Amino acid sequence: MSVLPMCASPPLCWTLATSNCVFSERKVLALASLKMEFAGMDSDGRTFNSAAEMWREAIGDDANQWYRDGVAYWQNVEASVDGVLGGYGHVNDQDLKGSEAFLNSLLRDRLLRNRHLVALDCGSGIGRITKNLLIKHFNEIDLLEPVSHFLEAARETLATEIDVATDQHSAANFFCVPLQEFTPEIGRYDVIWVQWCIGHLADDDFVSFFKRAKTGLKPGGFFILKENIAKTGFVLDKEDRSITRSDLYFRQLFNQCGLHLYKVKDQTGLPDELFAVKMYALTVDKPRSTKKTVSKQHINLPGIIK
Numbered sequence: 001m002s003v004l005p006m007c008a009s010p011p012l013c014w015t016l017a018t019s020n021c022v023f024s025e026r027k028v029l030a031l032a033s034l035k036m037e038f039a040g041m042d043s044d045g046r047t048f049n050s051a052a053e054m055w056r057e058a059i060g061d062d063a064n065q066w067y068r069d070g071v072a073y074w075q076n077v078e079a080s081v082d083g084v085l086g087g088y089g090h091v092n093d094q095d096l097k098g099s100e101a102f103l104n105s106l107l108r109d110r111l112l113r114n115r116h117l118v119a120l121d122c123g124s125g126i127g128r129i130t131k132n133l134l135i136k137h138f139n140e141i142d143l144l145e146p147v148s149h150f151l152e153a154a155r156e157t158l159a160t161e162i163d164v165a166t167d168q169h170s171a172a173n174f175f176c177v178p179l180q181e182f183t184p185e186i187g188r189y190d191v192i193w194v195q196w197c198i199g200h201l202a203d204d205d206f207v208s209f210f211k212r213a214k215t216g217l218k219p220g221g222f223f224i225l226k227e228n229i230a231k232t233g234f235v236l237d238k239e240d241r242s243i244t245r246s247d248l249y250f251r252q253l254f255n256q257c258g259l260h261l262y263k264v265k266d267q268t269g270l271p272d273e274l275f276a277v278k279m280y281a282l283t284v285d286k287p288r289s290t291k292k293t294v295s296k297q298h299i300n301l302p303g304i305i306k
Helices: 025-032 051-058 063-075 089-110 128-137 148-165 203-214 247-257
Strands: 040-042 118-122 140-144 170-175 189-195 217-229 234-237 242-245 260-266 276-283
Touching: 040 051, 051 234, 063 148, 089 128, 089 189, 089 217, 089 260, 089 276, 118 128, 128 140, 128 148, 128 170, 128 189, 140 148, 148 170, 203 217, 203 247, 217 242, 217 247, 242 247, 247 260, 247 276
Parallel strands: 040 234, 118 140, 118 189, 140 170, 189 217
Antiparallel strands: 217 276, 234 242, 260 276
C-alpha cells in the first residue's frame, strides 16, 4: 500500500480532513462496543453494507491467498521512491517533513535524552523512512518488509549510509517477514513506525499484529501509524489488496488492540487528488489528563474573546 489517489467517482473525491480528534474518547469507546458495520466500496465502485460483508467476499476462507496476492503486486513494482509511492515520488519531501515534525514532538514528550534508541520500520520498502528520518534520531533501526527486492535495495542503500551517519546510527536487522507473521523481540523498541502498509491487513490480523507488537515496546515506547484516511467507512483496492479505513474505523480497531491515542495530526501539503493522511501516536499506557479545572469563584464571569 502506498500514497493513493482517489478515483474520479463522486463518493471518493474528498478533500483533506480537518486536524485533531472529531470524536471524544468516551464516544469512540462506546461505538467500539458495537459491530463495525461501516458501509464502504471497492475500487470498481461496488458498495458494501458493512466491512464484514466486504471481508467475507475479499478473503473468504483463504486469508493466505489475500496476502500472497498483495505481495505479488509489489513484487512487480520498481524498487525506487517513485515505485513505492505509487508514482507519487514527488510527495516524498513533504511527507518526510510532516513525519519529522510529528516525531520530534513525541521524542521530546516521551523519551529520555541520552537513551540508546531503537526503532522498527514496518513495511519499510526500500528504506525510505529509515534513510531520511529514523537514522537521524535512533541508534539502531530494524527494517521489516515482505517484498524481498525492496528489502535488498534498502540493505544496499543503508550500507553506504552507515559511513555517513557513523556507527552510532545504523540499520541493524533486515526482516523479510509480513506484518501478520512478525513477532518482535520483547522490550527492544522505543518506537515502532508503521506507514502505508497496515491497510494490507484484515481487521483480525491488524489487531493481532498490534497486540504482539506491544510486547516489543520499551517502557515509554510508542507506535506511530501514518496512513491514508477514507472520509467515511472504507475503500477496498482490489489491485494491491489493501483497504483505506476511515478515522473512526481506525479508532475502533485501536480500542480492540488495547492502545491509547496519545496524539494525532494531519499530514499537510499533499496533492488534492490524494486521500487525506493522518499520523497517530499510540501508547500502551493511557495518557494523563490535561483538563484544566475552573475556579468556582470565577465560573460565572464572562470570558474574554481573543
